Amino acid sequence: MDEIVKAALKKWPNVPDCRDWLGLDARGDWYMRDDRCQAAGPFPQVKGSRIQHEKLREFIHRNYLADAQGAWFFQNGPQRVYVELEAAPWIWRLEEDGAGGVRLATHTGQPATPGAAWLDEQGRLFLDSPIGLGLVHTLDMGLAAEQVERGLWVPETVRFAELPARHGYVPSPAGRGAAGGAPARH
16 A cells, blocks of 8 residues: 555545445456446446546555455545456456466456466356456456466356355445455455
């Protein structure tokens, strides 16, 4: 977390949380959801405006965390902005490592080590890691398929609806109180 954010939290410790204003889609893109978008429907059916400003995305990435109940948020100064998740808290990007394997990193650039793999009813590949569950980005499915074909990743089938409870994350914290959900890994 940025030092300026920590200082703002100390200065203004009781700023109300913000919900339903920020979304993370299945490709790792952030979306701002104003009142009009929220009134038109839930995320991801109505995504909102894609955040394209590089410095803002970097700021969100550095201050993206989970609470004890598994709801993910962006700490924006003294205000906690909860994130609507289309698929999972992390979107995995893959890169060849030069030795026949792949390096795994989150959409925020954080490196991770892949663990168990799951394939949902839509054919999407999810990987667990010590920092939590993530969805493999669609552009990286070729590299992922190579890992599966080589037997390095052996996906089990899973219903998408089972993943949040199984992996301790809250896909839609909008309207949720402080209680509920399973502890998060982050």
